Amino acid sequence: MIERRTFSRKLFIYANYIFLxxxxxxxxxxxxxxxxxSLSSNAAVTAGWVTVWPIGFNLDSYKYIFSNNVFMNTVGVSFQRLFLGVSISLTLTVLAAYPLSKSQLKFRSRTAYSWFFxxxxxxxGGLIPTFMVVKETGLMDSIWALVLPSAVNVFNVVLMLNFFRTQPHELDESAQMDGAGAWRTLWSIYLPISMPSLATIALFTIIFHWNSWFDGMIYMNSPSNYPLQTYLRTVIVSRDLTNMNANDLSLIANISNRTVMAAQLFVSMLPVLCIYPFLQKYFVKGIVLGSVKG
Amino acid sequence: MSMELKGTHKRRLSTGAYHLMLLPAVILVLIYSYGPIVGIVISFQDFIPSNGWFGSEWIGLDNFKYVFGMPNTMQVIGNTLLISFLKMIVGIVFPLGLAILLNEVKNVLFKRTVQTVVYMPYFLSWIILSGILIDILSPSGGIVNNFLAFLGIEPIYFLGEGPWFRFILVASHIWKELGFDTIVYLAAILSIDKSLYEAASLDGAGHMKQMWHITLPGMRPIIVLLSVLSLGNILNAGFDQVFNLYSPQVYSSADILDTYVYRIGMEQMQYGVATAVGLFKSFVSFVFICTSYLLAYRLANYRIF
Known part of the structure; x- marks a missing residue:
């Protein structure tokens, strides 16, 4: 009886490993x-031989996209929005979260501001009114349209605020005793200890900006201002590389729409694939705190 | 007396700094969040963009009547509800199952590898995932249809036939979201009292019985909570996903409220009508969110604030 159970248990364990x-x-x-x-020859891809291992290994698709001005330009736009978006978002988040983390006694307008956010x-307002506000504030076709409307993420402000709030009150009081004002206290006492939380928010903001495509599509009139993901959409949906002018004929034997698209998709995945394993740890903590609270 | 004065003076100074710190965020939120909220007024107007938000003729609820008079609208609402309901059900069953199976794995490295792999698509945009799906599901040369051909099955146009399209929507939704929800369920399993398992095994209950009688009931609160909270999202059937995968062939079975708003507003330029549909969606969602939080509070004692 006992032996049979251990046998079935073992069976389950192995089956479980194999299944997972x-x-x-x-x-x-x-x-x-x-x-x-993306690493295979056009012939092998067309013939349907490629599964998960490159056949007819070559780097021509990558050579092609890295020499393609349109693609590289959109990568540039993406990095630009990444840089502006992340630095502005983080600054605003910290600046808004710090006063809101103060108690009602110290900062009476706190509740009003909290509700406001x-x-x-x-x-x-939904799609159309937002679109019109962006248009009216003169941001169409400029990088700021991709940065400013999404600059204040209230969810991140709440995360940061909750972090500040868990810090001991004495920090604030001793700083004030030493004559530090609010700015000084935030800058030299709170900011250094909040680096891990700030790093987490930064990584999420990076992924947000890197993955955004819709704003680029509706706010940019000229494709030369598209960020990478918006450009990829035009490639994927039209399934046609109109700009595939073969100035290097030697490449053409190895590349096709499909291999080039695969290479573009893979290149645009890379930054995220490098970052996300680091996020998992923080993320798990965050969710657990958020959802198993009750 | 003078001490007190000094005190109040100092306090006023420091809250001044607080107001100043909040200023940039307040301005941006005022413009880009509250501005559009004011703009909702155009859903009650025969809106002409050049006249501004308050210069067009007020027509009461005519935009809403017009929308609900259109033959597509009910179909779109039906699609939205069906697609997000299917996603909701599958979105509970799969992560729950995976979490229970992962919990049985004792090898930490293996467990973490599986989690990391399953978690990966969560961080990729729907642009990238759609690009991948469109290629592998292509009826001419996509690897899935190549494989079906190998088995002697006729090629299937997955993204061009309504029922298959919905199936792909649900399946790819799971592909993307599975890892995230699994982590939540795993955390819930870990919080189950270990002594329950010891007591059960002393009483002779095998692993399967323990799973059925302890693990699952132990997770009931979190299952109830997550499903109730997802009610608030019932009208969000996934704009990014549908928009990047659909085509006019499958509008009848895949068009959802958000894509409908996009086409009415951005393609047909009927700003007032599109905003009316958006407002309708927000209003219904708001009712659902309130209900879901109320239910979550009643059923799982969950509070947001």
Whole structure:
């Protein structure tokens, strides 16, 4: 009886390992397939030989996209919005979260400000009015349209505020005793200890900006101002590389729309693939705090 | 007396700094969040963009009547509800199952690898995931159809036929979101009292029985909570996903409220009508969110603030 149970238990454990391994490979497969296609020859891709390993290995698709001005230009726009967006967002988040983390006694308008921000988490004007405001404030076709409307993320402000609030009151009081004003206290006492939280928010903001595409599509009139993901959409949806002018004929034998698209997709994934494993740890903590609170 | 004065003076100074710190965020939120909220007024107007938000003729609820008179609108609402309901159900079952299976794994490295792999698509944009899906599902040369051909099955146009399209929507939704929800469920499993398992095994309950009688009931609160909270999202069927995968062939089974608003507003330039649809959606969502939080509070004692 006992032996049978241990046998079935063992069976379950092995079956479980095999199932989970196969399952994760299935989740990974489409991405690995893309990567393999981007490194394969056009002939092998067209013939359908490529699965998860490159066949007819070559780097021509990558040579092509890195010499393609349109693609490189959109990468430039993406990095520009990343830099502006992350630095502005972080600054605003810290500056807004710090006063809001003070108690009602120290900062009486706190509640009013909190409501002012929280309301925007529940209500929004929707697509068309937002579009019109961006247009009216003169941001169309400029990088600021991708940065300013999303600069204040109330959710991040709440995260930061809660972090500040968990710090001991004495920090504030002793700083004030020493004659430091609010700015000084924030800058030299609170900011240094909040680096881990700030780093987490920064990583999420990086991923947000890197992945955004819709704003680029509606606020940019000229494709030369598109960020990378918006440009990718035009490539994917039209499935046609109108700008594939073959100034280097030697490349053409190895590349095709599909291999080039695969290479572009893979390149645009890379930054995220490098960052996300670091986020997991913080993320888990955040969710656990948020959801298992009750 | 003088001490007190000095005190109040100092306090006023420091809150002045607080107001100043909040100023940039307040200005941006005022313009880009409250501005558009004011702009909702155009859903009650026969809106002409050159006249500004308050210069067009007020027509009461005519935009809403017009929208609900259109034959597509009910179909779009139906699609939205069906797609997000399917996603909701599958979005509970799969992560729950995966979490329970992962919990049985004792090898930490293996467990973490599986989690990291499954978690990956969560961070990729729907542009990238759609690009991948469009390629692998292509009826001419996509690897999935190549494989089906190998099995002797006729090629299937997954993204061009309504029922298959919905299936792909739900399946790819799981592909992207699975890792995130699994982590939540895993955390819930870890919070179950270990002594329950010891007591059960002393009483002779096997692993399967423990799973059924302890793990699942132990997770009931979090399952109830997550499903109730997802009610608030019932009208969000996934704009990014649908918009980047659909085509006019599948509008009848895949068009959802958000894509509908986009086409009416940005493509047909009917600003007033599009804003009316958006307002309708926000209003219904708001009712759902309130209900879901009320339910979450009643059923799971959950509070946001």
């Amino acid at each position: 391994a196969l399952f994760s490979l299935t989740c990974l497969f489409p991405i690995a397939h893309m990567a393999a296609m 929280v309301v925007t988490m529940i209500f929004n």
